[in-house]
Amino acid sequence: MRRFAELLDRLVLTPSRNGKLTLLTDYFRNVEDPDRGLALAAITGDLSIAAVKPAMLRTLVTERMDPVLFGYSYDYVGDLAETVSLVWPEPPGHHAANIRPTLADVVGALQSASRSDGPRVLARLLDRADISARYAIIKLVTGGLRIGVSARLAKQALADLGKVDVSEIEELWHGLTPPYADLFAWLEGKGPKPETAAKALFRPVMLANPVGDGDLERLDPADYAAEWKWDGIRVQAVCEGGIRRLYSRTGDDISPAFPDLVEAMTFEGVLDGELLVGDPQRETGTFSDLQQRLNRKTVSAKMLDRYPVFVRCYDLLQKGGEDVRALPFLERRARLENFVRRLDPARFDLSPLALFSDWPALEEMRSNPPHPVIEGVMLKRRDSAYLAGRPKGPWFKWKRDPFTVDAVLMYAQRGHGKRSSFYSDYTFGVWAGPEGAEELVPVGKAYFGFTDEELRQIDKFVRDNTIERFGPVRSVRADRSHGLVLEVAFEGLNRSTRHKSGVAMRFPRISRLRWDKPAGEADRIETLQALLDRTIDYSETETRIS
Amino acid sequence: MRASDLLCSRPEGLYCPPGDFFIDPVRPVARALITHGHSDHARPGHRAVLATAETLDIMELRCGADFAGSKQAMRLGETISLNDVKVTFQPAGHVLGSAQICVEHRGMRIVASGDYKRQPDATCAPFIPIPCDVFITEATFGLPVFRHPHPADEIARLLKSVEQFPERTHLVGAYALGKAQRVISLLRQAGYERTIYIHGALTKLCDYYQSRGIELGDLQPATVEAGGKEDFAGEIVVGPPAAFSDRWARRFPDPVACFASGWMRIRQRAKQRGVELPLIISDHSDWDELTETITETGAGEVWVTHGREEALVRWCELDGIAARPLHLVGYEDEGD
Structure with missing residues (x-):
């Protein structure tokens, strides 16, 4: 338990991906079964433990200490799990070292506890743990570790441990169960690759x-054949032997969030396509509409009605019992056309091929797509087999040029990790208000896109032009006559009620430093508003129709 | 006599009317008794200063030779009389030279503990509990959430991380007086024998500690010489915390920001400061040490100062000890 707790403590404060991978692989290498497998399950969200409510936790602790002192403590720390882990009084006559429970002890005790017994079991575990283990235990029972590690990253750490490709782990993943002893044995060369007897597994996608x-x-x-690149999320729809699963492109099972789509998955096979909001026959919604449906565990009837989803299919990996991944793209495509024709047209349609004669013609199509939810074109070699990963050559994506805006640097925040001595996170704004009384409204924040040398230059500008400091943030001089103009590139705009400017940028990054441009000549908010009006908001379209 | 006739709070600091002296005054006064060398307690400009020899040396190092009109060194355990008030200095276990000041007059004894800790520390004399009528305690970590772990465990985590990330530099933020030397000493106790690199701001004090017989091993300035940044890969560098967000830190390869402080107990504190490896090492008492010490002194009354007074006052009430916050201004937590 101590090592798991220490791992969580370190992961949450380690900003870099490589740093996290090192911590994870070291842990998996040095910790024995079943603890490491249980830790893995806790991180990937595959560990099921009956949840304890925060109110119960509070009751448990105030039965053991003065509620006023607890109140002072909680006010100061602000996080219930952390406060309880710190103030929990060790029982009298407690001798630390020799009775520390393992992660398996903890998980076993929690999983076998009955509902009424839960709080008592938890209290006994907390009595036997030290501060950092108490924190880990409370995190396990309150659900959600929130340590900044995705399931994907954990799988990458496993791949690093076993020196295999992460796609191999992803392909196996849904057939495995905690504590994954067979997986670890294989990764350490002590056992065969686990058999995938389970149905409806994820197939690693081709990128x-x-x-x-x-x-x-x-x-x-x-x-090459070309298709439009739709601005949704990549999904894989799998139906096998009565089991239906919708996977994200990294192999996360997202079926529970899309019951409307899963209901229509009446086929036998594996489809690859783009998840979009709307009705394929009428209208395709924007990414911001789709976002309403993402990252949800459950979904309300209202959501289902307002933001229906469908899949725009572009590949077929398996047809019935036949794996067709080795066939050339055009042959798979022919099978796909037949396959999709038999599916519910409100939930599945075919991504059409975009015909072109030469590269300049395609370039023209890419730059002026026929639909606002298209973000470019895809190129697929006509004879390409469906391969896992990102092989160089068979498939290309060619996105339309990003939007750009000239904005003025307003605030800079110190970075983390490698960048902790640099002001590297920039909030920028554009001009608003009547002529003669313009002021800057912030429209976004970006922390990449520049070179190391440019970072040094901006950092110097920030230090030389600081007006005020608020902890790690500095406001910099930005008025009509003086300020740093940043050319900001972004993929799109969403309406936002949270930002004063009313817009939120997607994927903003600094594309150029405009030392040459006077701050007064940076863009105005109206430029962005006009762009916002150009993209159709599906939810509004729908309201208009009904 | 009433306790408040022996010591009371004035805008300049804690004042003893019968003895006509201040303890750790924040403004220049005629006679100051100084508990220890941290800059919020030991300020320049007093006419006469009474402190331990180490504290006087440290004040001279930090403020220059003319930091006071006159100075007088007190030995730990020694008692002198100031206008009939008996004054004794006893070790506080906080930093080198730190002392509690025991003030006694007409049967009333008050101990002004200054900053103190109970954890063992090879760089200073250990705290001695003094039975008294009134105990004046600090409350820097006066909340039940502050429970300092064993410093050896924290150092073990640092050394493990150095092993895990041999291509990176571990930058340990530690305040220049006391904490830096304690961290270095703890590393030596853990068997770490490599050169430890230090920021220029630590040189004088580390040299001074070594001149007082405290073993810190081989220390070198963290400057880039002929080689390059990779020279510091896998090494430990100790510097004042403020230097890490400074351009100074750029000379190190992909540094792991560590910070040795009692505040690192709170995750959000570590996160806000961009600390990647928090080391919970403190020169102040944690909650358990504070409450145990209050009990040990047998004081019938406790005055609580600089820190989170309300929780400690509450604890005293629950324990049947009279307690009140002593409002003194101007004390920061430089030492942690």
Whole structure:
């Protein structure tokens, strides 16, 4: 338990991905079964433990200490789990070292506790743990570790441990159960690769490379088919032997959030496509509409009605019992066309091929797509097999150019980790208000897109032009005559009620430093508002229809 | 006599009317008794200063030779009379030279403990509990959430991390007086024998500690010489916490920001400061040490100062001890 608690403590404060991977692989290497497998399940969200409510936790602790002192403590710390872990009084006559429980002891005790017994079992565990273990136990029972580690990252750590490709782990994953002893045995070369007897498993997806400079000159347009690149999320719909699963592109099972779609998954096979909001025959909704449906555990009837989802299919991996991944793209495509024709047209449609004669023609299509929810084109070699990962050559994505706006730097915040001595997170704004009385309204925040040298330059500008400091944040001089203009690139705009400016940028990054441009000539908010009006808001369209 | 006739709070600091002296005054006064060398307690500009020899040395190092009109060194355990008031200095276990000041007059004994801790510390003399009528305690960590772990365990976590990330520099933030030397000493006790690199701001005090016979091993300035940044890969560098957000920190490869402080008990504190490896090492008492010490002194009355007074006052009430906050201004927590 001590090592698991220490791992959580370190992960939550480690900003870099590589740092987290090192901590995870070291843990998996040094901790024995079943503890490491249970830790893995806790991180990936596959550990089921009956939840304890915060109120119960509070009752348990105030039975053991003065409620006023507890109140002072909680006010100061602000986090219930942390406060309880710190103030929990060790029982009298307690001798620390020799009776510390393992993670397996803790999980076992919690899982076998009955509902009425739960609080007592928890209290006994807390009595036997030290501060950091108490924190970990409370996190386990209150649900959600929130340590900044995705299931995907944990799987990458496993892949690093066993020196295998992460796609192999993803493919196996849904057939495995905690504490994953067979998986660890295989990764450590002590056992065979676990058999995947389970049905409806995730297949590692094939990914595209961005089109780079000069890439297309070397390629013959006749070898490639093109499709529109829709702005939704990549999904894999799998039905096998009566089991239906919808997976994200990293193999997370997201079926529970999309009962409307799963109900229509009446086929036998594996489809690859884009999850979008709307009705394929009428209207495709924007990404911000789709966001209403993402990252939810459950979904209300109102949501289902207002933001219905469908899949725009672009590949077929398995048809009935036949794995077709090795077939050339065009042959898979022909099977896909037949396959989709038999599905519910409100939930599935076919991603159409975009016909083009040469690269300049495709470039024109990419720059001026026929629909606002298209963000570019996809290129797929006509003879390409469906391969896991991101092979170089068969598939390309060619996104339309990002939107850009010239904004003025308003605030800078110190970075973390490697960047802790740099002001590296920038809040920028554009001009608003009547002429002669313009003021800046913040429209976004970006912390990448610049080179190391540019970072040094901006950092110097921030230090030389600081007006006020608020902890790690500095406000910098930004008025009509003086300020740093940043060209900000972004993928789209959403309406936002949270921001004063009324807009929120998607994926903003600094594309150029405009030292040459006077601050007074940066863009005005109206420029962004006009852009916002150009993209159709599906929820509003729907209201208009009904 | 009433306790408040022997010691009372004035804008300049804690004042003893019969003895006509102040303890740790925050403004220049005629006669100051100084508990220890942290800058919020030991300020320059007093006409006469009475403190331990180490505290006087430290004040001279930090404020210059003319920090006071006259100075007088007190030995720990020694008692002198100031206008009939008996004054004794006893070790406080906080930093080198730190002392509690026991003031006694007409049968009333008050102990002004200054800052103190009960954990063992190889860099200073251990705290001695003094039976008294009134105990004046600090409350820097005066909340039940502050429970300091064993410092050896914290150092073990640091050394484990150095092993895990050999390509990175571990930058340990530690205040220049006391904490830095204690961290270095703890590393030596854990068997760490490599050179430890230090920020320039620590040099004088580390040299002074070593001149007083405290073993800190091989220390070198953390400056980039002919080589490059990779010279510091896998090494431990100790510096004042403020230096880490400074451009100074850029000379190290992908540094792991560590901070040795009692405040690191609270995750959000660590997170806000961008600390990657918090080391809960404190030169102040934690909650358990505070409450145990109050009990040990047998004081019938407790005055609580600089920190979270209300929780400690509440604890005293529950324990049947008279207690009140002593409102003194101007004390920060430089030492932690």
